[in-house]
Amino acid sequence: MIESKHIQIVEGALKLFFAQGFHPTTIREIAESCNMSMGQLYHYISSKDDVLYLVHKYFHQLRADFIKAQNIEQYATPMERLIKYLEASMIFVSENKKLIQLISTETKYLRKEYLKEVLQMEQEDTIDNYYQLLADLNKEIPINGDLEVLASILAYLVAFFSLKGWTVNDKSTDDVNRCLFNFIFNGLGQDVLNEYEKSKTSISV
Numbered sequence: 001m002i003e004s005k006h007i008q009i010v011e012g013a014l015k016l017f018f019a020q021g022f023h024p025t026t027i028r029e030i031a032e033s034c035n036m037s038m039g040q041l042y043h044y045i046s047s048k049d050d051v052l053y054l055v056h057k058y059f060h061q062l063r064a065d066f067i068k069a070q071n072i073e074q075y076a077t078p079m080e081r082l083i084k085y086l087e088a089s090m091i092f093v094s095e096n097k098k099l100i101q102l103i104s105t106e107t108k109y110l111r112k113e114y115l116k117e118v119l120q121m122e123q124e125d126t127i128d129n130y131y132q133l134l135a136d137l138n139k140e141i142p143i144n145g146d147l148e149v150l151a152s153i154l155a156y157l158v159a160f161f162s163l164k165g166w167t168v169n170d171k172s173t174d175d176v177n178r179c180l181f182n183f184i185f186n187g188l189g190q191d192v193l194n195e196y197e198k199s200k201t202s203i204s205v
Contacts, residue, residue, distance in 0.1 A: 067092070079199045082136075083181075090158055104159075134154075144189030181196075
């Protein structure tokens, strides 16, 4: 759970990062944007690297809260849970494009120990969830492929609209997501695709 003061810092910093970029933004500007003195800010962070690390924590908390609010567990079958999880993840991505683009672009500048931690966050909060959903489905319907590899691919594919959406900016979000769903379930194998097609009649996609 990210602390309230850290949220204040992140939200103030993000206004600047989105408007003028990460690198041109100064610590003094961040302090002003989050209504803190330099002394107050330095009580919580020592560099912009610390702020970028907090941005990652903030992002994963936002995502976890959004997914939790969808009550994925209420759905009876593994197929329905996978569909609703993908659907919720795609909605979250479309609503947080700038944040995802920032994270994708600037993560490489994190110092080594922070980079290790944020990659672990991605593994535990995203990839492991996809793996579990696929593993549950695989118990009922054989999936074509290595589940660990497929879980990592899903995490990347779902972020498509934020990372590469500019290539299809004449398409609607619904059209892009529909293509993603079809691509994903085709890739999981014919048995999974058949079950997905049947599930679409009872659950909105």
